[in-house]
């Protein structure tokens with residue numbers, strides 16, 4: 013334990029940082045009692061955990077009893093301890109404010125202007141800035157302002173177009189068939205598959221690559237998972253873990269390459285190389301892919317095109333895997349829901365299960381923004397330019413917003429309950445985010461999930477084996493490996 017602490021909290025480095033900042037004249041607010049621009053009296057009154065000079069509160073995830081894998085539990089505990097608004101401090105004691113109540117979350121998300129600012133993952137931005145031969149900007153996920161707007165409008169219009177998505181449906185149906193065949197091949201005599209992460213990961217890869225590159229990669233062919241599929245799946249997983257550790261851990265990566273930073277560089281490199289390989293080996297079907305073509309045609313620097321493909325692949329694979337795993341788990345643990353899905357030809361019950369799964373277990377359980385205007389949040393004035401975390405996942409489990417909030421009740425999305433649930437859900441059940449920075453993959457995923465789950469439930473009676481344990485991997489994920497049983501229906 014002590015070894016771990018020493019490893020991650022290098023005393024010599026800390027002293028160097030402290031001496032450096034004292035020499036260059038930096039004085040923390042608690043020292044000189046001079047209020048910096050970002051700390052209005054009201055922000056300084058927001059309660060939160062102990063903040064260290066310069067380093068802020070990030071020590072908590074290193075030796076404060078919360079590992080990075082349990083960050084979701086940290087925020088839940090902070091809500092119980094401090095109430096509706098809570099303040100952490102990042103490097104140089106810059107406040108990061110968490111809001112948990114519906115009215116505050118709504119106020120923050122509604123207040124975004126033409127170019128909503130989502131705080132960038134700084135470590136990725138740094139890596140990309142150091143590779144100008146490869147990246148012309150930090151990419152659509154991390155850019156802000158006009159650059160972001162230009163990338164967003166030029167690179168994602170086909171990805172979000174209903175026409176593109178409807179043309180993609182036959183491919184999704186074929187993928188769903190292959191997925192069911194793969195389950196049949198992989199299950200043992202009891203119908204059990206031991207590692208659902210791995211199997212659903214293959215599906216995430218196949219769907220995302222089919223969408224972005226327009227061709228079937230064969231990730232679902234039994235016994236033929238290629239090396240690059242495994243390498244890509246691992247790289248995307250490592251990428252999210254390294255983003256989490258550089259984002260929430262002590263920020264020493266800004267001074268020297270920490271192991272998390274090196275892991276991020278390595279995974280970024282791997283994803284980039286595989287994406288390049290896929291692009292370079294584009295066959296005829298790829299050349300016909302609307303999304304691939306729209307990226308290639310876009311009036312942007314060619315480096316932006318590769319970066320967009322990298323970002324689409326990285327953004328799609330893990331989110332889809334986690335969302336589908338949660339959905340199958342909830343349907344497996346609620347056996348009646350499978351019968352109702354089968355009986356309801358309107359598919360409304362299936363859609364209600366998907367909404368309920370996103371309410372209970374959203375893989376993106378928090379939306380981050382930088383406010384563009386001054387806001388009053390639960391009585392605290394927060395300056396424009398403040399970093400805000402909207403904890404939609406926690407608000408979705410608040411009984412003021414949903415009755416029996418911890419239970420899986422798809423019926424709340426149907427019939428007479430529908431309108432009250434939907435109005436409470438606006439700004440809370442936001443699995444793909446909101447506003448102009450909303451996920452451009454939303455429409456596609458909204459088509460993919462019902463097709464896959466419908467095909468799976470029609471073919472199998474699904475049962476859970478392993479109880480779900482949540483793990484924070486920058487996204488909310490299931491701690492693996494998760495076993496499930498798939499009994500063929502007669």
Ligand code: HEM
Pocket residue numbers: 130152153154164171220223224323324325327328329331332333335375376379380442443444445446447448449450451452453454456457
């Ligand atoms: C279940 C699957 C998915 C989930 C839950 C998901 C969720 C999200 C969320 C919450 C955001 C942030 C939105 C905000 O800040 O308001 C986002 C952004 C983004 N997602 Fe997704 N996503 C999924 C799949 C995909 C797919 C398949 C793609 C691409 C093919 C994709 C590409 C992106 C991109 C490029 C952004 C950044 C958008 C911007 O900043 O303008 N996502 N996603």
